[in-house]
Every structure is written in structure tokens, then in C-alpha cells.
Amino acid sequence: MQYEAIIGLETHVQVKTASKMFCGCATDFGAPPNTQVCPVCLGYPGSLPVMNEEAVRKTILAGLMLGCDIARLCKWDRKNYFYPDMPKNYQISQYDMPLCRGGGVDIKLKDSREVRIGLTRIHLEEDVAKNSHFETTSGVDFNRAGLPLMEVVSEPEIKSPDEAFAYLTALKEILVSGGVSDCDMEKGQLRCDCNVSVRPVGQKEFGAKIEIKNMNTISGVRRALAYEIPRQIVALEKGEKISQETRRWDDAPGVTSVMRTKEYAHDYRYFPEPDLMPVVVSDAMLAQIRELLPELPEAKRQRFMQQYGLPEYDAGVLVTDAALAAYYEQAVRWSKNPKSISNWVTTELLGKLAEAKLTIAECPIAPPQLAELVTLIDGGQISGKIGKDVFAEMFTTGKSPSAIVKDKSLAQVSDTAAIEAFVDEAIAKNPKSVMDFKAGNQAAINFLKGQVMKLSKGKVNPQMAGEILLRKLRGS
Amino acid sequence: MTLHTQTIHELRAQLRRSKVSAREVTQALLDRIAALDRKLKAYIWLNRDDALAQAEAIDRTGAAKDGKPLAGVPIAIKDLINVEGQPCTCASKILQGYVAPYDAFVIRQLREAGAVLLGRTNMDEFAMGSSTENSSWGVTRNPWDLERIPGGSSGGSAAAVAADEAIAAIGTDTGGSIRQPAALCGCVGLKPTYGRVSRYGLVAFASSLDQIGPFTKDVEDCAILLGVLAGHDVKDSTSVAQAVPDYTRALGKSVKGLRVGIPKEYFIAGTDREVAAAVRGAIQKLQSLGAEIVELSLPHTEYAVAVYYLIATAEASANLARFDGVRYGLRVAGDDPIEMYRRTRGAGFGPEVKRRIILGTYALSAGYYDAYYLKAQKARTLIRRDFEKAFEKCDVIVTPTSPTAAFKAGEKMDDPLQMYLSDVFTLSVNLAGICGISIPCGFTTRPKLPIGLQIMGKPFGEEMILRVAHAYEQATEWHLQRPNL
Numbered sequence: 001m002q003y004e005a006i007i008g009l010e011t012h013v014q015v016k017t018a019s020k021m022f023c024g025c026a027t028d029f030g031a032p033p034n035t036q037v038c039p040v041c042l043g044y045p046g047s048l049p050v051m052n053e054e055a056v057r058k059t060i061l062a063g064l065m066l067g068c069d070i071a072r073l074c075k076w077d078r079k080n081y082f083y084p085d086m087p088k089n090y091q092i093s094q095y096d097m098p099l100c101r102g103g104g105v106d107i108k109l110k111d112s113r114e115v116r117i118g119l120t121r122i123h124l125e126e127d128v129a130k131n132s133h134f135e136t137t138s139g140v141d142f143n144r145a146g147l148p149l150m151e152v153v154s155e156p157e158i159k160s161p162d163e164a165f166a167y168l169t170a171l172k173e174i175l176v177s178g179g180v181s182d183c184d185m186e187k188g189q190l191r192c193d194c195n196v197s198v199r200p201v202g203q204k205e206f207g208a209k210i211e212i213k214n215m216n217t218i219s220g221v222r223r224a225l226a227y228e229i230p231r232q233i234v235a236l237e238k239g240e241k242i243s244q245e246t247r248r249w250d251d252a253p254g255v256t257s258v259m260r261t262k263e264y265a266h267d268y269r270y271f272p273e274p275d276l277m278p279v280v281v282s283d284a285m286l287a288q289i290r291e292l293l294p295e296l297p298e299a300k301r302q303r304f305m306q307q308y309g310l311p312e313y314d315a316g317v318l319v320t321d322a323a324l325a326a327y328y329e330q331a332v333r334w335s336k337n338p339k340s341i342s343n344w345v346t347t348e349l350l351g352k353l354a355e356a357k358l359t360i361a362e363c364p365i366a367p368p369q370l371a372e373l374v375t376l377i378d379g380g381q382i383s384g385k386i387g388k389d390v391f392a393e394m395f396t397t398g399k400s401p402s403a404i405v406k407d408k409s410l411a412q413v414s415d416t417a418a419i420e421a422f423v424d425e426a427i428a429k430n431p432k433s434v435m436d437f438k439a440g441n442q443a444a445i446n447f448l449k450g451q452v453m454k455l456s457k458g459k460v461n462p463q464m465a466g467e468i469l470l471r472k473l474r475g476s
Numbered sequence: 477m478t479l480h481t482q483t484i485h486e487l488r489a490q491l492r493r494s495k496v497s498a499r500e501v502t503q504a505l506l507d508r509i510a511a512l513d514r515k516l517k518a519y520i521w522l523n524r525d526d527a528l529a530q531a532e533a534i535d536r537t538g539a540a541k542d543g544k545p546l547a548g549v550p551i552a553i554k555d556l557i558n559v560e561g562q563p564c565t566c567a568s569k570i571l572q573g574y575v576a577p578y579d580a581f582v583i584r585q586l587r588e589a590g591a592v593l594l595g596r597t598n599m600d601e602f603a604m605g606s607s608t609e610n611s612s613w614g615v616t617r618n619p620w621d622l623e624r625i626p627g628g629s630s631g632g633s634a635a636a637v638a639a640d641e642a643i644a645a646i647g648t649d650t651g652g653s654i655r656q657p658a659a660l661c662g663c664v665g666l667k668p669t670y671g672r673v674s675r676y677g678l679v680a681f682a683s684s685l686d687q688i689g690p691f692t693k694d695v696e697d698c699a700i701l702l703g704v705l706a707g708h709d710v711k712d713s714t715s716v717a718q719a720v721p722d723y724t725r726a727l728g729k730s731v732k733g734l735r736v737g738i739p740k741e742y743f744i745a746g747t748d749r750e751v752a753a754a755v756r757g758a759i760q761k762l763q764s765l766g767a768e769i770v771e772l773s774l775p776h777t778e779y780a781v782a783v784y785y786l787i788a789t790a791e792a793s794a795n796l797a798r799f800d801g802v803r804y805g806l807r808v809a810g811d812d813p814i815e816m817y818r819r820t821r822g823a824g825f826g827p828e829v830k831r832r833i834i835l836g837t838y839a840l841s842a843g844y845y846d847a848y849y850l851k852a853q854k855a856r857t858l859i860r861r862d863f864e865k866a867f868e869k870c871d872v873i874v875t876p877t878s879p880t881a882a883f884k885a886g887e888k889m890d891d892p893l894q895m896y897l898s899d900v901f902t903l904s905v906n907l908a909g910i911c912g913i914s915i916p917c918g919f920t921t922r923p924k925l926p927i928g929l930q931i932m933g934k935p936f937g938e939e940m941i942l943r944v945a946h947a948y949e950q951a952t953e954w955h956l957q958r959p960n961l
């Protein structure tokens with residue numbers, strides 16, 4: 001019998017704001033435990049939540065980018081359950097009136113077909129704290145408690161681990177490009193619960209739903225699903241009955257295991273949060289957010305290919321990060337060679353940034369300076385090889401390329417007399433290679449050319465050096 | 477001159493003219509408390525040294541002369557409002573050891589106005605009760621008869637003001653917790669319109685019903701103190717951005733031509749005969765002062781008790797979930813978190829609090845939500861509409877505050893329903909979100925116990941109820957009577 005998998009994903013994304021969802025505490029990652037807390041996010045008696053409007057605006061922005069219907073009126077609800085990471089033992093969330101409904105994420109399948117994975121809803125809530133377990137005690141770090149968290153719920157329309165991977169990658173790309181979230185998975189800014197069931201092809205009813213909780217890498221989701229789907233199929237083929245349960249993914253052995261069965265399902269006793277007023281999304285607010293609507297990554301990729309004549313690969317790399325794409329476009333404005341700028345950005349610049357652990361926003365080279373470097377190379381003022389040294393110098397000092405070239409006398413030698421002197425020296429020092437060339441070994445000229453470059457410390461114009469060398473060898 | 481018997485407005489005049497010092501006033505109150513409170517038990521924690529230091533600072537800076545409205549006036553605070561550095565137990569064992577790390581909004585307002593924070597008054601645990609018997613720290617007595625209860629839940633605040641152990645006090649009112657004890661102790665108590673006073677720093681019982689308000693010896697003091705407490709606060713999203721008027725300007729105006737509504741549902745069998753007679757007498761008095769009496773109906777009144785006990789307990793079941801032993805207060809260790817919660821909450825909460833958490837949890841549970849919580853919310857809307865319609869026909873509504881005068885300690889402790897019914901006349905004001913005041917309007921004969929008159933007003937109609945209350949008070953002498961202690 002043929003089986004098919006049905007996958008729905010619930011993705012929790014930390015919305016990028018300066019302060020928490022319901023209080024003024026900072027959201028910086030990595031602060032010492034319990035240093036970004038106050039009576040509100042610690043759930044102290046008498047404290048009250050105040051809604052962070054920026055988080056609401058960014059969630060609406062996400063909804064607009066994903067083609068959702070934006071609610072004009074929504075409200076907050078209390079989701080009740082006891083756990084030590086919950087300061088109030090209820091979470092402020094949105095139950096039946098979320099900010100966004102509908103919409104979807106476009107993904108490209110292996111056979112290049114494009115499909116849209118529908119979204120059920122996007123709602124906003126507060127994150128919980130982080131529990132740590134030590135030898136004999138446990139600790140709770142409330143720095144994370146109260147961070148704004150967006151939950152993006154997909155329709156059960158994903159059919160394979162690869163599709164799940166593509167969906168999450170595309171979703172992440174969109175949210176990052178809009179500045180909604182950094183989606184930094186190492187910082188737990190994107191976490192995912194997978195709902196997966198299998199059924200015989202042709203059957204209408206869904207199979208029993210298995211939930212795999214709290215995945216924190218996109219590739220982990222793919223691996224977990226690639227394990228879980230065949231596990232369920234094998235079980236069904238053996239005649240076993242699959243019943244609804246929650247499982248966890250252990251990455252090291254690469255298996256899922258049972259966390260809890262349905263008997264332990266919670267009754268969250270949702271009810272409207274009396275401490276907060278309903279949210280009214282006005283026409284003016286919506287219009288204001290629409291102004292912020294960035295170009296979607298896919299549209300930008302197409303535009304980069306057309307406008308700048310870039311290959312698909314280059315365009316793809318550049319648009320993954322809105323800031324990187326913006327950097328590229330600024331540099332291009334100062335240059336006549338978009339492809340060369342792309343080469344420098346996607347290889348040298350990204351490499352250096354990664355090495356120095358810097359973001360593109362912290363890049364010491366300003367876009368016009370990079371453009372200037374390309375112009376120097378294209379104009380023959382410096383060689384491509386020297387260009388790399390200049391680039392490295394620019395990255396460490398922040399100086400302009402022309403200043404570096406001048407200070408270090410790196411300008412390419414294009415003066416015929418000077419080059420002739422280097423050529424003469426190379427010929428004089430390497431009589432054997434000269435003999436070889438004359439005996440018909442064409443490759444020997446490359447060795448001699450290398451010697452010229454070496455003697456000149458790489459500064460002579462290589463093309464001119466080649467021409468002069470050839471002329472001299474033939475003439476003499 | 478006895479300082480402790482003075483009102484805010486009397487003391488203020490003397491402090492401004494330097495006839496007395498703030499320190500003398502505070503010391504007089506502390507002496508009064510030392511002499512009386514052993515039998516009254518209005519206070520559960522006294523801020524003795526710090527109160528004197530606050531008073532000395534007032535004297536030093538001349539704050540009274542700067543016109544600060546409460547400069548040097550000692551005020552008692554219900555043990556449910558956070559004051560930085562002080563305990564805030566809500567009369568519950570579960571908050572034993574908790575020291576508040578911040579000031580509530582109203583405490584900042586009081587400090588700004590120059591008030592001296594005397595100490596913390598007793599109450600029913602988490603404000604759940606009508607007699608102050610549900611306190612973990614002992615029962616407060618009614619100053620008029622020590623065998624009787626002072627009402628609740630703000631019984632400590634009411635008793636302290638009635639017994640001259642405070643010049644004024646702060647309480648909270650979720651279903652009558654200011655007005656009912658004010659009536660039973662013979663002082664003035666006002667529940668402001670929902671949103672008029674910030675709830676920031678008030679430990680929540682039922683968030684959509686709770687309001688902070690004043691206890692005072694007369695209506696003028698009530699207007700002064702309300703003016704200090706009221707105001708918009710960005711930290712409370714339900715507080716309303718509406719300018720605070722000078723409430724004292726509402727005083728001294730005639731009630732001539734004002735329409736006083738009398739709802740028939742509040743004059744029913746079950747109300748004590750003497751209470752009913754006193755309230756009818758008060759209505760006649762208002763009529764003789766020129767008010768027009770309008771008979772009217774609030775047809776959904778009979779649902780108020782049921783609606784209240786569903787909504788208030790549902791909200792409380794979530795509000796009280798945070799008391800789990802993880803971050804503050806009592807912790808009874810267990811082998812796992814669930815065991816720790818069970819033991820901590822089992823040991824920390826009293827029986828009435830547990831009863832209400834169970835009731836509220838049930839009302840919100842899957843399968844029961846629609847029948848209980850949702851239906852209660854709909855009925856609440858109907859009750860609110862009753863008042864909207866009634867206020868088209870009248871300026872204020874007058875009723876008894878409580879169906880009986882103070883009852884004996886222990887009398888209703890075995891019968892929660894009887895206890896709940898003692899709030900039958902006050903609950904609707906909270907459900908509708910409107911304002912209400914209780915003022916003295918007579919006494920029972922044997923024993924002599926105070927009777928309260930409730931005056932309800934439109935949303936943000938505090939000036940109107942203060943005006944009517946003041947006119948009645950000035951035409952009577954009930955508020956001048958003092959218990960024999």
C-alpha cells in the first residue's frame with residue numbers, strides 16, 4: 001500500500017523589539033540570568049501588563065508580507081497552565097481572535113514547481129522563561145520570559161520533509177527581510193512544533209496526529225520528519241494502531257521518542273485577558289505599516305537577475321538578508337560593474353565578516369569604497385591580486401582603497417620603460433627558460449611572466465608584462 | 477485637642493498654620509493604636525519608625541505650607557496594595573515573607589501628596605469575604621460592638637477609621653469591599669468608577685471588578701482623598717485618560733431638582749427592618765432637601781450574585797495561579813514542581829480562597845465555559861444596560877448598602893451562601909463598572925450599630941454622588957457619632 005504524510009507546522013518566532021511584550025525590560029540575548037526582569041515579567045503580585053505596540057505592528061507587517069487577512073479587532077486571552085517557566089502560571093496569548101488569518105508561503109519544489117503552503121493564522125503571545133537543571137536543584141532564568149513571540153500556524157498542506165524544510169527556509173527569509181525577526185536559531189528565535197500523520201493514499205480522513213515538540217533547527221525538522229514518517233508507515237504496515245501523542249526529537253541518535261500521550265492533554269481554560277483592552281487596528285495604522293512593506297525575497301531575486309544581470313546563485317545569496325541586499329544595491333550605484341561587485345560581496349566580504357563575527361550592519365567597508373576598489377581594478381590601476389590585499393587593508397582600517405594604494409605605493413606599473421627593466425632582468429636571470437621557449441615550449445613564457453611579477457612585487461600590469469616579454473623573446 | 481479624632485480637612489488647616497506638627501499627629505495616632513488595637517485588630521503590620529520619619533520629613537520640608545493636599549495626614553493601607561519595602565501578605569499565609577519591591581500607583585500618589593503611611597490593615601484573605609474573618613492573621617472587631625465583625629473585605633481599614641486609629645484609610649472594592657464595611661462601621665467609603673484609579677500595584681482578585689478607594693470620616697475628606705488617588709496611569713491599560721476634577725468643588729451644592737432613583741429590587745423582604753426604615757428616612761430627607769424621587773426598576777438585579785460569583789472566581793482562579801512557591805512567598809518543598817505547587821498552595825491558601833479558585837476553575841473548564849463564564853458575561857451586559865437605562869431617568873440611585881447591620885463573628889462562617897448574600901446590594905455597581913458611595917444614615921437600636929446608605933452614580937459621576945452625599949450629611953448628624961471604646 002502507498003502512504004502519504006500530512007504535515008502542519010507551528011512556528012514560534014521572536015519578534016524583533018527593543019523591549020518585552022508587556023513590560024519595558026530589554027530583550028538582549030546572552031545577559032546574565034535574571035538581569036532583564038521586573039515585577040511584570042516576573043509575575044509579581046499587583047503588576048499589570050502593558051502591550052508593546054511595536055510587536056503588534058511587526059506582526060501585522062509579517063501578516064501583510066505573507067498575504068494574510070489582518071484583523072481589525074483582536075483581543076488577548078489567558079492560557080492557563082502551571083509550569084515553573086511561567087511567571088504567572090498563565091500565558092497572555094490570542095485564542096479565538098488572532099491578529100492575522102490566512103495567507104501563505106510560496107515554496108519551490110525539487111521539480112521546480114512552485115506551490116503555496118497556506119497559513120491558518122498568526123498570533124502574538126509572550127515567551128516563557130528558561131529552566132535549567134543542575135545536579136540537585138533547578139533554576140529559572142526569566143530574561144526570556146515576556147519576549148514577544150509570534151506563532152505562525154500552517155495548514156496541514158506540507159507533504160514531505162523537504163517541503164517542510166523549504167517552507168521554513170522561505171518563511172525565515174521573508175521574516176528576516178521584513179525586519180520582523182532575526183530568526184537566529186542559535187538564540188532560539190525560531191522554534192518549531194511539527195504535527196505529522198500518515199494515511200494510505202486515497203483515504204480522506206487524517207491519520208492520528210503526532211506532535212514533535214520544540215525543534216530549534218530547520219535541518220533538524222527535516223531529519224525528524226524523515227525519521228518519523230517511515231516510523232509511522234512501518235507501524236501501520238505491521239497493523240499497529242497509532243494514537244495521538246507528543247514526541248521529542250533527539251538529534252544525536254536521530255530518533256523521536258514519546259513525551260506524553262493524549263490522556264495528559266491540557267485544558268487551558270482560555271478566557272479574555274481582563275488586564276488588557278482589545279486591539280483596534282485602524283485604517284491609518286494599517287496604511288502606515290503598508291508603507292514599511294519590503295520587497296519580498298523572491299521578487300527581489302528576480303529583479304536582481306534582470307536589473308543587474310546577475311546569475312541566479314548570486315541573486316539568491318544577496319537577497320537572503322535584506323541588509324546585505326541593501327549594501328549591494330548601494331555599492332552598485334557607484335559602479336559600472338554589478339557582477340564584479342556581487343563577486344566581491346558574496347565571496348570576500350561575506351568571508352571576512354564571518355571570520356570577524358560581524359554583521360553586514362557592522363561592516364567596516366562602506367559600499368562606495370567597495371565600488372571604488374572595483375573601479376581601480378577595472379581601470380587597471382591595480383591588479384586583481386593586489387586588490388585582495390587592498391581589500392583586507394580596507395577591512396581592518398576602514399580607509400579608502402585609493403588612500404591605501406597611494407600610502408603603500410601599490411599602484412600598478414603601466415610605464416613601458418619600467419616594465420621593460422623587469423622583463424630584461426627576468427630574461428637575464430633565467431637563461432634556461434628562455435632556451436626552452438625558443439625550443440618551442442610555449443609554457444615556459446608563463447614561468448618567465450611569473451618571475452616578472454615576482455621581481456616587481458606584483459605591481460606591473462600583467463597584460464603589458466606578457467606582451468613586452470613576448471616581443472623581447474621573439475625579437476632577440 | 478485630641479488629634480486622632482480629627483478629619484483630614486480639620487488637620488490640614490492646623491498643620492498649615494503650624495498649630496500642630498506632623499510628628500505630633502502621627503505620634504497621636506500611634507498612641508491611639510497602641511491603646512486600642514489589641515482588642516480591635518484593625519492593623520496587621522505597623523510602620524511605626526518609618527511613619528514618624530515620614531512625618532518629621534514633612535515638618536522639615538514645610539510640605540503642609542506648600543499646599544500638598546495630605547501633608548502630614550496619617551493614612552492606613554489595606555494589606556493588598558504594594559508599598560516598597562513593606563510586607564504585602566493579602567492576609568494570606570502564602571505571601572508570608574514577601575516584601576514588596578515597588579510602590580503601587582496610589583502609593584506614589586499618596587507620597588506625592590505628603591501622606592504618612594501608617595501601616596497595613598487586616599482584610600479577608602485576597603479580599604475574598606464580607607466579614608474580615610477570612611484573614612490568616614486573626615479577626616478584626618467592629619468598633620461599635622467588639623463581638624461583631626467590621627464587614628469586609630476591607631474590614632481593617634473601616635475599623636481603623638471608625639475607631640480613630642487612622643485619619644483615613646485606603647481599601648479595595650471588588651463587590652462591595654469598601655462600601656459594606658464602611659456601612660457596618662459607620663464611616664464613609666467610596667468605590668470609584670472602574671478605570672478612575674490605577675490598579676497597578678493592587679494584588680488582583682478579580683481584575684475586571686477591582687477598584688481602589690477611600691475610607692474617611694466624612695464626605696469632604698472622601699472628596700479630598702479621592703482627588704489624590706484618581707488619575708490616569710500608563711501602567712494600567714484599563715485606567716482611563718480622563719482629567720481628574722477637584723472633587724471638593726462638588727460639595728456644598730444643593731440637591732434641589734436632582735432626580736433620585738429608587739430601584740424596587742433593592743427594597744425587598746430579607747432586609748433588616750431597622751435598616752429599611754433608616755434608608756426610607758434618608759430618602760425622605762433628600763426629598764425634603766428638594767430632590768425629586770423617581771421610582772424605577774433594575775430588572776436583572778436578581779442575577780447579580782450568580783454573575784458576580786462566576787466572573788470574579790474565574791478571574792481569581794487565574795490571578796492567584798502565580799502563588800506557586802517558585803519566586804516569592806511561602807514554599808513547601810516537593811519531589812517535583814507539581815508536588816511543590818500542591819503542598820505550597822494547600823498550606824498557603826485558606827478555605828474560602830480554595831473554594832473560589834475551585835469554583836472559578838470549574839466555570840472556565842472545557843465544556844462548562846459557555847454555560848457559566850460566557851453566560852455570566854452576557855448577563856453582566858444586561859445588568860450594565862439596566863443602569864444605563866435607569867440613569868436616563870435619574871441623577872443618582874439610592875439603596876441600602878447592606879441588608880443588615882454588622883453581624884456577630886462566626887455567625888455566617890459555616891454558610892458561604894449567606895455570607896455572599898450580604899453583598900447583594902453592592903455587587904451590581906462593580907459589574908456595571910459605575911461608582912458608589914456609602915455614608916452613615918442611622919443606627920439600629922439594640923445594640924446600637926451603624927446603618928449605611930448607598931448612593932450610586934453614572935460612570936465618572938463621582939462629583940454627583942459626592943454632592944448628594946455631602947448635602948445629606950450636612951443635614952444630618954449621623955457621621956459625628958463615635959463608638960464608645
